[in-house]
Amino acid sequence: MSETETKRGRRTGGRERRDPNAKPTGPAYIKRVIPTYDIMGEESLLKIEATADRILAEVGLDIRDDDEALALFKKSGAKVDGMRVRFEPGHLQEVLKTAPQEFTQHARNPARSVQIGGNSVVFSPAYGSPFVMDLDRGRRYGTLEDFQNFIKLAYNCPWLHHSGGTVCEPTDVPVNKRHLDMVYAHMRYSDKAYMGSITSEQRAEDSIEMSRLLFGADFVDRNCVILGNVNVNSPLLWDGTMTKSARAYARANQAAVIVPFILGGAMGPVTNAGAIAQAHAETLVGCAMTQLERPGAPVIYGNFLSSMSLRSGSPTFGTPEPAIGSMVVGQLARRLKLPLRCAGSFTTSKLPDGQAMQESVMSMLSAVHCGANFILHSAGFLDGLLSMSYEKFMMDADFCGALHSYLGGVVVDDNTLAMGAFQSVTPGGHYLGSDHTMANYTTAFFDSNIADNTPFEAWNEAGKTDAATRANKRWKASLAEYVAPPLDEAVDESIRDFVARKKASMTDQWY
């Protein structure tokens, strides 16, 4: 992480050959100035931690199909009984002391490297939808072209700091080859940091190997350049596919993101406190496993809470209970001194409408308030995580822009206090033309490119558009003006050669 770290044998000094003023022009990530929103007192936090400890000691957790993970835990002193693992209170917290509190994920353009932990905030696109949507064509299965499009849109967007991972499933590519095309697309069409595959240990290793070709093997061994987002098979079950992928990332000194997946009332208790305790227990196990695999490897404490409809049992998103529960999860992660991942803009709406944005803003604000450092799903989701919407992507991304201002808080200094302006403008007068306004107006307020703030009459004459219609124009314009960031030709060729050889060695699998 040092500024003088060598990269592919050359000294980069932390700065890049590329023009740092090239598009996109946003900051590499946000330094949150406002404090986190800590809603729970010490006594209740201790009760939740004690419940997690009791779950781990009395019930334990199953690890299925990963004998090496079981052996690692046994060696560390856990009680292993078949695939069931139980832990003495405090054991995992002790193991986790080697995990870094904060780390840099390097991008191939160093100006876009992101800091993960502390008070940094990184916005990353939504992840994992099989479907895509737009206003023109409705819902359909995602393709590699859609995948590349979302990478291009994220690259162009000044408010998204990260290229993401499976921004949508490219369902026109065989399942066993998708990871190669996906990781390559992140490398080729963006210069922001990205995520790799976790759907098998081999695919995780391929993703990391491709990163070695891009960044150099030595650099990758000493620095984080790729994240892998691994889910617990909640409740209290870790599937071997996931533990092996998580260990592959840790082994390579890359960051696994450890995420329980609890729909309250289905994969965990319907009550928030219990769901949080369970999530904490599951995350502790996953994070500790990375440290047993390679002490000091970066790892991210992940949060995913959800609710369900009382009438249908359907999962619901962007609802108040997960939003407030996330604040507590944030407190628990900070007490462990681990970087935190939260989910951003969740909704069950099937359109980029009022419901979509109501739920998404509720969910996204809870993520930033709870102190999340890496916010996955910051832009694009509709349809209960099943669809990636082009319009919603632009609307969410615009809201990410608004959050840049919001997280900067209220600056208090002689200029912002404006005493001189009060002395020069008479009571009842006007500040529009005042020197203070002229000196500050361009930086004072976030300028949305989706919101329509014009008077009713102007809006009416201009075609009565809604936000979704304006967003439809925005994504088309953004794709039309996309210019790929330069990529060293030899490096590009070496990665493409790797992909071609890998693909040639495989038989297509479609499920």
Add this chain to the structure above:
Amino acid sequence: MSETETKRGRRTGGRERRDPNAKPTGPAYIKRVIPTYDIMGEESLLKIEATADRILAEVGLDIRDDDEALALFKKSGAKVDGMRVRFEPGHLQEVLKTAPQEFTQHARNPARSVQIGGNSVVFSPAYGSPFVMDLDRGRRYGTLEDFQNFIKLAYNCPWLHHSGGTVCEPTDVPVNKRHLDMVYAHMRYSDKAYMGSITSEQRAEDSIEMSRLLFGADFVDRNCVILGNVNVNSPLLWDGTMTKSARAYARANQAAVIVPFILGGAMGPVTNAGAIAQAHAETLVGCAMTQLERPGAPVIYGNFLSSMSLRSGSPTFGTPEPAIGSMVVGQLARRLKLPLRCAGSFTTSKLPDGQAMQESVMSMLSAVHCGANFILHSAGFLDGLLSMSYEKFMMDADFCGALHSYLGGVVVDDNTLAMGAFQSVTPGGHYLGSDHTMANYTTAFFDSNIADNTPFEAWNEAGKTDAATRANKRWKASLAEYVAPPLDEAVDESIRDFVARKKASMTDQWY
């Protein structure tokens, strides 16, 4: 405010003759369990307070056309020079020590009386739009029928605690008679607490006099039953119409809400810290004036911050800078130990679309996070405060429902920690049918009546509705099922007689 206070000569014991289980069924108000979100440290708060003090001492504030207010301030020790008033630092804070930290606003149905101050939160409809909108008829001037409709919708809504004030302008009624029809409509069509007129001293006094007929003069002299929302003519100018109305409320021991109206860059500095300092100065003067008029009268510290478009100079709402600025205003109000009013769901969108809900949720969450006790404009606004939308009203009201759960925080006890459930469900098992889920599921999650959480296919077959279309059905259904709360016939007649006599004494004014 005592439980045994007599009301219209009868002992009510704080409970009502009406069936407390009658519709609506929501709580009278919210007791916020989560803490406020305090984003600013002591040093910066002191700087803002010091700037407000300097504004008041060095620049001062004009009070136009109200010699009595000037005399009150002069008598209290302020420096009065023509209509300019200047205050020594600390002077107004000292005057404000007689203001109650918390008070009850009584509703005619005591089960719906609201507490204002402390950790109570009261949601009240939007206020002041000349236009109304719905999906069927578009935008048009509001009428008395619209006004009555919004009162009925607020009455039926379990999540709105208050009937509001000028829920829309009934433009088919002469300007000088509107207040009579508006206050009567609140009394007749709802039994929730309400607001009165402030557009002239006489109209304020008429509103209070009608309340005396409803509650009894003795009761009104000793208890708050009506609020008047008075605006500063920012920057640093109090118009006599407003100060006289505010004093009329205070004189009758009723609560004035003192609200600066600062569009940053127009009526105050474009920088948040300066706008907040100015607002604080203006509010201090207005609140202190009520205490000079009648020490101990209830008064509410009001907050209204806004931003503007850099491109057009148009006001913008629901943007990040006012949202984060409101947190600081909340801290300042609490340091003065005054109840706080904030604005709720603001937006410049002309449709109940994604922009509308994105901006509204941002704004509404800032109001609840900053600790506002009385949240005006909780439901209905579109079009930059100019239009009251029937659909948006239902969507916002539904979000108010979500906030009931959110403000309750995360309950930590043996039941919610669910240790028994963990011991009975095997790892990898399912909680849907578990005893713990069955015992808790009906109260676990807020159940929206606008959101569509069904799978895509079901939504597609059911007509692909958006949230606004569903809200359109909801308001029509709510009006169709409306039943007026009972009102004592003699009381009703006395109020109608007052209105008729007042109207007969006036010549219609239309502007």
